[in-house]
Structures are given as structure tokens and as C-alpha cells.
Amino acid sequence: MGSHCLGSLSEGLLAFWHSYRIPLLIVLSTTIFLVQAYRKFPSKSKTPASSSTPPSPRSSSPEKHEKISVTNSRGSPEKAGPKVVSGPKRVVGKKPVKTGPPVAREPLSFIQPMIFFASLTGTTERYAKVLQEDLRDAAQRRADPDNRERGLLPPQLHDISYIDFDDFFTSAPKAPLNSPGTRYFYCLLIPTYNTDSILNTFLGHLDETHHDFRIDTGSLSTLAGYSVFGFGDKEEWPTEEEGFCSQAKELDHWMAKLTSKKRAYPLGFGDVKGNAEQSLKEWTHGLQDIFFDILEHGGLGEGVPGSGDPLESDEEDLDEEEPSDNNAKSRKRNKPQAVMDLEDIKMNSGNQAASPLPVDFTTAGKPPAPENTPKEMVPKTSPTYNALTKQGYTIVGSHSGVKICRWTKSALRGRGSCYKYSMYGIKSHLCMEATPSLSCSSKCVFCWRHGTNPVGTYWRWQVDPPEMIFNGVKEGHYKKIKMLKGIPGIRAERFTEAMRIRHCALSLVGEPIFYPHINQFLDLLHGEHISSFLVCNAQHPDQLQNLQRTTQLYVSIDASNRESLRKIDRPLHRDFWERFQRCLDILREKRDQQRTVFRLTLVKGFNIDDEVVGYANLVEKALPCFVEVKGVTYCGTSSSAGAGLTMKNVPFYEEITEFVLALNQELERRGLKYGLAAEHAHSCCVLLASERFRVNDKWHTRINFDRFFELLEKEKADGTPFTPEDYMAETEEWALWGNGGFDPSDERVYRKRKNKAQVTEE
Known part of the structure; x- marks a missing residue:
């Protein structure tokens, strides 16, 4: 009876649903919509009236936001961050003003x-x-x-x-x-x-x-x-x-x-x-x-x-005003750079006498606008000119110089030549030390120029023609040689030989490749069969890349890492380490066209301790033909350059040899084919050479200069290339590693402290 009643009730409800389901669904949907609309009405009434301009992002009024309750999968409410309902975020050009309490600044104590x-x-x-x-x-x-x-x-x-x-x-x-x-x-x-x-x-x-x-x-x-x-x-x-x-x-x-x-x-x-x-x-x-x-x-x-x-x-407060005549010089950096018309450039390019536009060698900033009348680098009325001439320099033109080396005097008296003779065959009394640029881009702590030469990062001076410089340095060199004729001990035959320059060391002072016409100057040297030994400081990669063939190309490697290089060379370029690395890459490219040399000047307390591995990394990067390791020369006035060097910074020859042996061992460990080739103990100098220059178990570090000029002239005539191995010569027995490096045909003179008592050795 009961089951019959329940069945009748369910059938009745089902019949009612089928009959009235559409009206019921409409009523239910309408009810839900009205309830939701009612719940949203209070929150809308709290928002400000709509406007065409969205509220400022600087406003931190709480009416901008409402807190949204979110239910997680377990049914428990989760707090959500404030939700902006006034529109998308607007980006403005000023930072929002912080309305919080100001940060208390520590009182000055x-x-x-x-x-x-x-x-x-x-x-x-x-x-x-x-x-x-x-x-x-x-x-x-x-x-x-x-x-x-x-x-x-x-x-x-x-x-x-x-x-x-x-x-x-x-x-x-x-x-x-x-x-x-x-x-x-x-x-x-x-x-x-x-x-x-x-x-x-x-x-x-x-x-x-x-x-x-x-x-x-x-x-x-x-x-x-x-x-x-x-x-x-x-x-x-x-x-x-x-x-x-x-x-x-x-x-x-x-x-x-x-x-x-x-x-x-x-x-x-x-x-x-x-x-x-x-x-x-x-x-x-x-x-x-x-x-x-x-x-x-x-x-x-x-x-x-x-x-x-x-x-x-x-x-x-007068940044935008034109500076007066009185302070125009000190504030010339604020002047806008001049804009040159293309036709002006074309006209200027045809003027051979015009000086080249300044070339910026640094990425630290833009060069100043070109000046109509470039100034002289070393005017004759300047303190720099007086200081350099007092040190024995002959200033040629406005930016070049020549000076007699002490080894030239020594060779003239038969008392020995410098390390370049033992290692490369250059007799000192036949060598001229000169530079076409007295300016440098570094202030090395060991520089014996006493910090008196000018420095700069780009060339903005008057440019002298290479012919004038070439003739001027030769004339200055010969005049200084003639002044030595009355010195006791000068050998007549060597004095006669010295009146014919055979070699030019472009390492006197400054940076030779700084000179805009360095390649033309090299042509003049080679035209008179004067060999070229050029030394640069690895700070001008563009100039190094464009440098034509030299007899031997040096790059000063004064440190093995960025921090040491900054401390010892004190370069002016802010991107000095990047420039340094680019120069090493260029040197690697040139190693098959000309003799390349790493010049390491060791200074105790700066670039010796724990740097063998770093130097080996640099050698592996550039693979130079030679690695020349030399102790710093103390000239008694280095402290005047702000370096504070003393004799304690000068390494003993035993320390130099210890360093070279460690470096050679590290290169061998890496499979790099170098070996101890020659030395000049008097100069505290040792030469590591690539196995390229070891023929029939004998070192060939010297240069056959006659052969070099023969090959150079042939290359210019018909384009026949040649390599460093094509003009090498065998190293003398007395110059080999372990034999001291002093020419037995000369007379060595020892001095005993202040009494200068002399002991000679044949």
C-alpha cells in the first residue's frame, strides 16, 4: 500500500516538472540574477563616479580597491591581493611619490x-x-x-x-x-x-x-x-x-x-x-x-x-648660455660639435697640407670638435720642451724626438752593446733611438721619462710630415754622435761606423703608432735600409691592425690581468683591458708575416708574484715568436712620477731567471713549443723563443738584415710574401742561454760602489 502511494507521488511530480519546467527555470534564473545584482550594488556605490580620466596612480586611496575572497579546492577561503577595478594601469613619466614615513638619515658624526x-x-x-x-x-x-x-x-x-x-x-x-x-x-x-x-x-x-x-x-x-x-x-x-x-x-x-x-x-x-x-x-x-x-x-x-x-x-647655473671668452677654454666641452658638409669634406681631402681630423682612440667619450688650428704637442716655449731637452732629448718638429742611449756610448768605447745585440744582432753604436710621437696613452710606474712627456688618448695636435721627422731625427742623432768624439776610450773605427745608421728603435718615449703617418715613416727607414724595431703598449688596436711590416714588432705586456695592468701601466683609456685583448688577437694574426715579441718588464711588488699562469695564458692567446723577459731599470727619479719605486722594486737577475724557468715550464706543460734561447745577464734580460726558430738543434734568434731588405723589396715589386723564418740567422754561442750574453770581443768594466774602482775583463 505504502509503495503504491510513493510511486503515485513520484509520477505526479515528474508530470508536474514536464509540464512547468520552462517557467520554473525562467523564475530561478531571474531570481539568481537579481540576488547577484543586489550584492554588487553596494560596492559600486562606493566607487567614485566614472570619468574620462583614470584615477592618478599616485593616489593611494583605499576606495580604488576591493578585497576578493577566493575559495580553494578544499573550500577554505584564501586572501587575494587588491584588485584594481578602475581600469588598466597607466604608465607615467615620473616615479610615484612615496607617501610612507621618510627614511631617517643618520646624523653626521x-x-x-x-x-x-x-x-x-x-x-x-x-x-x-x-x-x-x-x-x-x-x-x-x-x-x-x-x-x-x-x-x-x-x-x-x-x-x-x-x-x-x-x-x-x-x-x-x-x-x-x-x-x-x-x-x-x-x-x-x-x-x-x-x-x-x-x-x-x-x-x-x-x-x-x-x-x-x-x-x-x-x-x-x-x-x-x-x-x-x-x-x-x-x-x-x-x-x-x-x-x-x-x-x-x-x-x-x-x-x-x-x-x-x-x-x-x-x-x-x-x-x-x-x-x-x-x-x-x-x-x-x-x-x-x-x-x-x-x-x-x-x-x-x-x-x-x-x-x-x-x-x-x-x-x-649658466649651462645653456654661451661661455665667455675668459672661461671658454675651460668649458669648451660644452660647445656643440661642428657639423661638416660633405662638399667641405671633399674639398679638405684634396688639401694635402691639411692636418687629419682628430681620431678618437677611446670609447670613453666623444672627441672634441676639430679645431681650425691644431696646437703643437710640445711647443718650444713650454715647460715640457725644457724638461725633455734637459734630459738629453732633441725635439724634432712639434711632436718627435731622438736621444742617445747609454749603450751607444758603451759600444763606441768597446764596452759592450745592449741585449738586442746578443739576441738579435743589433750593434748599439749603429742604432738610433727615436720616436715620431712624444705623447703616450699610459703613465707606467717604471717609465724613466720622469712623467714629463705629454699623454693623451687621441691625436689632436699639429701633424708634422714624415719626411721632416725622418731627416730631423737623423740630423739630431748624428749631432749627438759627433759630440762624443772627445770622450776618452772612443774607438775610431766604431765612431766611423756610427756615422751610418743601420737600425732604428722606435721605443724612445711615447707611442710610435700614435703618429698618424707611421707607415710612411717606416717606408723612409726601410728605403735607406734602416731596420725598424717598433714597440707599442697594446692600447691602440686599430693602429696596430693597420701597421705595415716592420723588422720586428714589440708589444709591451706589463701585467697578466686587468687589475695589475691598471696599477702598473696606469692607462688613460677606460676600456684598456678590452684594447689589450684585441691587440693580442692582432698579434696572433701577424705572427706569420713578421717577427712578433712579447716584452715583459718585471717589477717586484707589481707583476711578478703568482702571475706565471696568467702570462702563460697571454702567450697561448697570441703565440708570439719571442717572449723577452727583462727586469725593470731604476733610474733614481721614478718616485717623481708618483710611482714611489725604489731599488727594492728592481729584481735580481736570479729572480728573473727563476721567473723565466717557471714560465717556460708552464708553457711546456701546455704543449706550447717554446724554449730558453738567449740571455744578456748585464741587462737582466732572458729570451724565450718559439721552436720555429730552432733549426738543426740550433737557435736562430738573430736577424739577417740584408736578407730582410732583399725580401722586402721583392715583396713590394711583385707581391712575393715572406715569413720571419726567411730572414733569421744563427745565434752566437756566447749569447745562448747559460753563457751570460756578453760579447767576448768587447771589454767589460765593473764598478765598485762609489770609489768607481774599475776592473776589466777581456
Whole structure:
């Protein structure tokens, strides 16, 4: 009975559903829609009225967002982030303003003075050390014994030639973790030179930093302050308008911009031939007062003399204005570069006497606009000219030079030639040391030119024709040879031989391939059967690539890694390591066309310890014909170049041989075919040679010069190529490794300390 009733009820419901299912579904859908619409109505009423302009992304009003509840697979609610319902995100050109609480800045507690200087002759370095001592004494004298948490720290001294500019002048150093209240203060002591120097590179860096859109224009504004003191020569430049302390003025200009006008004390001037020391003392006393004012008040404050008040530093606000005649020289970098018409270029190209446009050898920045009248590299009225001539150089034209080597005098007296004779067959009294470019792109710590030659990264000077240079250096060389005729011990037959130059070592000073017409100069040498030994510093790959055949091509390899090369060569190019690597690749390409040589100058404390493997990597990369390892020569004045070298940096010959044996062993381990070929113990020099120059178990490192010129002339006539093996000659027995390398036909003279007692050895 019960089952019958249930069956009748289910049949009735089913019949009702089939009859009324469409109306029921419509009613149910409508109900659900109304419920959802009702639930959404309150949230819509809270949003602002719609507008054609979307709300600003800077607004952090909570009405912009609603929190959405999300249910996971287990049914538990999950929190979701805020959902923007006002439209897509709008990208604007300014960063959103942070509305949170400002970050509290640590109050100033200590000032760390940083003294930066540049010095070619050592004068500015000496003054910088005087300033360092004065500030150190002031810090001790005015220290508060009751307050150990505030004061002036001992100053730090930095040579601009050694530092990486990015470490100090792209952004300011950060305070140490253990002393967050420490602020840095820059003291800059800068001389002014009339030739290119490291200062040009430094000022160029500041210029680029200020105009680099990726870097804040006030990137050094976290400094406590800065001040500049300049040294100049009023005899050469009597007034500021004529150039007195012009580079110091330019440095002060850029520092004011990069620090957001934090000049703490006015720019000081000192005349190196007058009151420089007294002026520096007065400037230092004023600077000390500023230090303690900053410590007392927590900053420069308003109204402090030199604090960047607009009335004093108004010229820093005139970027867009044309500079006046007085400061046009110091601010010439701001001038737009001239645009040259194609027809002008065509007309200029037909003018053979016109100087070539400046060629930029660095990727650090753009070269200045071409000047209508390029200046001389070494004018006769310049201090550089006087310094070089006092050192024995004969200046040829405006940028070339020649000098007699001490080994030339030694060979004329029958007392031996240099290592080039034992290893390659070059007699020193037949060799001329010259250069077509006195300028260099490095300031090597071991350079014996005393830092007096000009430096630069691109050629922008007057260009002398190669014929004038060639005739000038020959004339200068012969004049110096004739001056030696009265020296006791000069052999008549060698004096006669010396009046016919047979070899030219282009390694005197500067960078020979810097000269725009170096290939024409080489043609003039080879035209008179004068061999060419050219040395370059691996910083000009484009010039090296275009260099034509030389008798022997040297590349100075003064370090095995980037950091060591930066410290020892002090290159001006910011991409110096990349240039160095490109030069090695080029040298590998040239190894089958001409004799290539790695020149390693070893300096204790710089490039010897733990660098054998690194040097072996470089040899493996370039595969030079020869690896020439030589100890540095100390000439007594290296410290004047800011390097601080002493006799302790000069390796003993035993240390040189130990290094060479280790390098040779590493090359053998790698399967590179090199061997110990020759030596010249007197010069602390050892030669590693490729097995290419070992024939019938005998080394052939010397050069058959007559054969070289014969092959060269044939190549020019009909294009017949030749290789380094085609003009090699057998090495003399006395020059081989283990035999010392002194020519037995000469007389060796030993000197015993200061009494100069001489002992001869036949």
C-alpha cells in the first residue's frame, strides 16, 4: 500500500516538472540574477563616479580597491591581493611619490677627509702630503676627549693616476657599516699643465658623468662638501684669463655640479714659483675651520662662505648660455660639435697640407670638435720642451724626438752593446733611438721619462710630415754622435761606423703608432735600409691592425690581468683591458708575416708574484715568436712620477731567471713549443723563443738584415710574401742561454760602489 502511494507521488511530480519546467527555470534564473545584482550594488556605490580620466596612480586611496575572497579546492577561503577595478594601469613619466614615513638619515658624526692629487713631477704630491699632515694634526689637536662619537678622522691620500674614477667620482663612497654617521669630504689639489695629462682624462670623466642620463646629476651630493686648490705658473700664465690654474677652475666647476653646489671653501690658488706654500697654508687653515663648523652644525648650512650660495656660484647655473671668452677654454666641452658638409669634406681631402681630423682612440667619450688650428704637442716655449731637452732629448718638429742611449756610448768605447745585440744582432753604436710621437696613452710606474712627456688618448695636435721627422731625427742623432768624439776610450773605427745608421728603435718615449703617418715613416727607414724595431703598449688596436711590416714588432705586456695592468701601466683609456685583448688577437694574426715579441718588464711588488699562469695564458692567446723577459731599470727619479719605486722594486737577475724557468715550464706543460734561447745577464734580460726558430738543434734568434731588405723589396715589386723564418740567422754561442750574453770581443768594466774602482775583463 505504502509503495503504491510513493510511486503515485513520484509520477505526479515528474508530470508536474514536464509540464512547468520552462517557467520554473525562467523564475530561478531571474531570481539568481537579481540576488547577484543586489550584492554588487553596494560596492559600486562606493566607487567614485566614472570619468574620462583614470584615477592618478599616485593616489593611494583605499576606495580604488576591493578585497576578493577566493575559495580553494578544499573550500577554505584564501586572501587575494587588491584588485584594481578602475581600469588598466597607466604608465607615467615620473616615479610615484612615496607617501610612507621618510627614511631617517643618520646624523653626521665623523668627517673623513679624502685628499686627491695629480702630479707629474712630484711637486703637487709633496704639497698633498703636507696637507695630509696638517689635517692629521688638526684632528688630534682639536679632538674632544669627552665626546668620542664625533670628530675629524685621519685623512686619506689618493693619487688620481692610480684610482678608478668610478669608485670615487661617479658616486660618493658609502659610509662604513660600523660608522653610518661618517660623511666624506673631498680635498682636491690640482696643478695645471699645457700638455695632455691624466687631468684631461679625469676632467673628461666628470663631464661625462654629469651629462650621462643614467646617472643623477648630483651623484656626489652625499658628500659633506668639497674644496679645490690649484697650482699654476704665473711666469707662463700671468693671469687667470690667460690660463693660470685653468684646470683647477674647471675641476671646481664640475665638482659644484656633481655635488649640488657643496663647495665648502673657495677655490684656492698657488704660484709654484712664488707663494704656493703660503697660499696652501692659509687655505688649509680655512678648511679646518669649515670641518669643525660642519661637525657642530651637521652640515654646511646657509651663509657659510663658499657653501654654494647662488651669488657666489652663479656660473654653475649658466649651462645653456654661451661661455665667455675668459672661461671658454675651460668649458669648451660644452660647445656643440661642428657639423661638416660633405662638399667641405671633399674639398679638405684634396688639401694635402691639411692636418687629419682628430681620431678618437677611446670609447670613453666623444672627441672634441676639430679645431681650425691644431696646437703643437710640445711647443718650444713650454715647460715640457725644457724638461725633455734637459734630459738629453732633441725635439724634432712639434711632436718627435731622438736621444742617445747609454749603450751607444758603451759600444763606441768597446764596452759592450745592449741585449738586442746578443739576441738579435743589433750593434748599439749603429742604432738610433727615436720616436715620431712624444705623447703616450699610459703613465707606467717604471717609465724613466720622469712623467714629463705629454699623454693623451687621441691625436689632436699639429701633424708634422714624415719626411721632416725622418731627416730631423737623423740630423739630431748624428749631432749627438759627433759630440762624443772627445770622450776618452772612443774607438775610431766604431765612431766611423756610427756615422751610418743601420737600425732604428722606435721605443724612445711615447707611442710610435700614435703618429698618424707611421707607415710612411717606416717606408723612409726601410728605403735607406734602416731596420725598424717598433714597440707599442697594446692600447691602440686599430693602429696596430693597420701597421705595415716592420723588422720586428714589440708589444709591451706589463701585467697578466686587468687589475695589475691598471696599477702598473696606469692607462688613460677606460676600456684598456678590452684594447689589450684585441691587440693580442692582432698579434696572433701577424705572427706569420713578421717577427712578433712579447716584452715583459718585471717589477717586484707589481707583476711578478703568482702571475706565471696568467702570462702563460697571454702567450697561448697570441703565440708570439719571442717572449723577452727583462727586469725593470731604476733610474733614481721614478718616485717623481708618483710611482714611489725604489731599488727594492728592481729584481735580481736570479729572480728573473727563476721567473723565466717557471714560465717556460708552464708553457711546456701546455704543449706550447717554446724554449730558453738567449740571455744578456748585464741587462737582466732572458729570451724565450718559439721552436720555429730552432733549426738543426740550433737557435736562430738573430736577424739577417740584408736578407730582410732583399725580401722586402721583392715583396713590394711583385707581391712575393715572406715569413720571419726567411730572414733569421744563427745565434752566437756566447749569447745562448747559460753563457751570460756578453760579447767576448768587447771589454767589460765593473764598478765598485762609489770609489768607481774599475776592473776589466777581456
